[in-house]
Amino acid sequence: MSAGQRDGQNEQGERDDGRSARLEAQLLEAKSQLAHKNAQNEKLSYTLREAREHIAQLREEVDKLNAADGMIFSSEKQLKEYGDKIPAEKKTAIETALDALKKAHEAKDLEAIEKASNDLNTAWQAASQDMYAASNQAEQTTGTEGSGKTGSDGKVEDVDFEEVK
Numbered sequence: 001m002s003a004g005q006r007d008g009q010n011e012q013g014e015r016d017d018g019r020s021a022r023l024e025a026q027l028l029e030a031k032s033q034l035a036h037k038n039a040q041n042e043k044l045s046y047t048l049r050e051a052r053e054h055i056a057q058l059r060e061e062v063d064k065l066n067a068a069d070g071m072i073f074s075s076e077k078q079l080k081e082y083g084d085k086i087p088a089e090k091k092t093a094i095e096t097a098l099d100a101l102k103k104a105h106e107a108k109d110l111e112a113i114e115k116a117s118n119d120l121n122t123a124w125q126a127a128s129q130d131m132y133a134a135s136n137q138a139e140q141t142t143g144t145e146g147s148g149k150t151g152s153d154g155k156v157e158d159v160d161f162e163e164v165k
Contacts, residue, residue: 061110068105068113072098075120082131090127097123 075098083091097120104112 061108064110064113065105065108068101068117071117071120072102072105075101075124078124085131085134086127087130090123090130093123094120094127 075094079086079091079094079098086094097116101113101116101120104116
């Protein structure tokens with residue numbers, strides 16, 4: 001091998017060593033960037049999970065508040081309609097539970113809303129049982145009135161009718 005060939009090989013080797021060093025530096029930089037991006041991705045994934053959990057909690061809170069609002073509205077309406085038919089002690093229990101539910105709803109206290117809702121449901125169930133019993137007793141004492149014509153044996157008979165247009 002001549003001296004020129006040796007010098008050419010040395011230059012080629014030096015160029016290869018320089019290129020290898022640059023490639024290694026670029027590889028290290030790429031690995032560093034990839035590690036940084038992975039860390040960012042994990043942080044974003046964690047933040048997204050937390051956001052989803054928070055949304056679920058808010059949705060649950062809104063559902064409970066809406067249910068309480070609906071229960072307040074329907075209870076007030078039913079008290080206006082049936083208040084005179086509800087025994088006084090049952091009506092007082094309903095009104096007390098309704099007031100507690102209103103206060104809990106206003107304070108947005110979910111635990112108190114749940115308790116007050118259960119108390120209100122219990123009070124309404126007790127009142128409904130009394131109203132049902134009173135209704136059955138009144139029916140038995142006054143007799144049942146049918147909308148159709150009754151025969152001598154007490155059965156309802158169909159009657160002919162004419163539709164007016």
